[in-house]
Amino acid sequence: MATLLQEIEANITGLKVAPARQNVGIIRETGDGVAKVEGLTDAMLNEMLDMGHGVTGLALNLEETEVGVIVLGDYTQLAEGDEVRTTGKLLQVPVGKGLLGRAVNMLGEPVDGKGPIDSRVTYPVEKVAPGILRRQSVNQPVQTGIMPIDAMIPIGRGQRELIIGDRSTGKTTICIDTIINQARLNRAAEAAGD
Amino acid sequence: MINNRQAKREAKQLFRLCRINSSIDEDRVRQVVKQVMISGRRNAHAILAQFLRLVRLDHDQHTAKVESAMPLSAELQATTRASLIHMYGPGLAFSFVDRPSLIGGMRIQIGSDVYDGTVQSELAALEKRF
Numbered sequence: 001m002a003t004l005l006q007e008i009e010a011n012i013t014g015l016k017v018a019p020a021r022q023n024v025g026i027i028r029e030t031g032d033g034v035a036k037v038e039g040l041t042d043a044m045l046n047e048m049l050d051m052g053h054g055v056t057g058l059a060l061n062l063e064e065t066e067v068g069v070i071v072l073g074d075y076t077q078l079a080e081g082d083e084v085r086t087t088g089k090l091l092q093v094p095v096g097k098g099l100l101g102r103a104v105n106m107l108g109e110p111v112d113g114k115g116p117i118d119s120r121v122t123y124p125v126e127k128v129a130p131g132i133l134r135r136q137s138v139n140q141p142v143q144t145g146i147m148p149i150d151a152m153i154p155i156g157r158g159q160r161e162l163i164i165g166d167r168s169t170g171k172t173t174i175c176i177d178t179i180i181n182q183a184r185l186n187r188a189a190e191a192a193g194d
Numbered sequence: 195m196i197n198n199r200q201a202k203r204e205a206k207q208l209f210r211l212c213r214i215n216s217s218i219d220e221d222r223v224r225q226v227v228k229q230v231m232i233s234g235r236r237n238a239h240a241i242l243a244q245f246l247r248l249v250r251l252d253h254d255q256h257t258a259k260v261e262s263a264m265p266l267s268a269e270l271q272a273t274t275r276a277s278l279i280h281m282y283g284p285g286l287a288f289s290f291v292d293r294p295s296l297i298g299g300m301r302i303q304i305g306s307d308v309y310d311g312t313v314q315s316e317l318a319a320l321e322k323r324f
Contacts, residue, residue: 019311024303038251039306065251
């Protein structure tokens with residue numbers, strides 16, 4: 001036992017932890033959800049930045065001596081002179097079935113008070129889309145729940161759809177109805193064990 | 195806004211004039227400041243503010259600020275200097291500062307690069323993880 005303790009002590013004595021290099025910047029000005037950060041020479045476009053106080057920023061405007069940042073959180077907590085650090089991660093959000101039926105903010109954090117989201121996989125928000133030939137063909141409709149649309153002009157899953165119309169003609173209603181219908185279908189699928 | 199942008203551009207040009215072999219020449223900096231001040235230009239203040247910012251950033255990039263909880267021995271200071279010069283090349287100025295609030299360890303900052311091995315930062319990281 002004494003030998004084991006000595007061994008551990010020797011290991012601890014020989015342990016060398018080199019501090020990792022961090023890239024930091026200083027907030028030069030902040031307001032209205034944006035901030036100008038001086039420094040951050042290694043920041044990447046669309047990189048998530050740790051702005052302190054639990055606030056995350058998005059590096060958007062990379063200049064020679066400063067970085068323009070969109071504050072994804074409560075910007076009133078930030079002040080000039082605060083330190084900002086790069087995270088090395090591009091903007092990404094959790095994905096997976098745990099996200100179904102949840103309300104999240106722009107960082108994928110839950111805002112519905114139902115606890116943390118059970119998802120270990122994250123996916124970048126900005127990603128180069130695959131070419132047309134590599135894409136799977138559209139073979140499944142998105143059920144909007146509005147019979148005339150689903151019957152006459154069905155929307156394919158994975159397609160983009162433009163809804164145009166005059167004011168107060170129900171553009172938003174179509175979107176909300178589709179979300180409600182998709183939630184209903186997801187609940188039914190979950191109940192069926194899918 | 196336009197004036198501000200113009201001041202930025204002009205300050206950058208003046209700053210480039212002050213550089214000799216990727217380091218700034220202090221005499222040229224003084225000369226530029228004097229010339230801008232006597233030029234009587236309307237946006238002289240904005241130009242000089244931007245110019246000052248660029249000079250300060252350049253100074254920070256060529257200065258290693260070494261902070262430690264206790265005063266470092268001459269030997270440790272020499273080792274630190276040698277390691278940093280090996281990493282960042284010659285022409286680096288050093289400033290050694292004692293900061294008891296770090297509790298232990300050392301924090302080195304050169305421009306935007308920070309090497310933080312202090313007990314204070316470890317505790318802060320631990321607090322964040324909980």
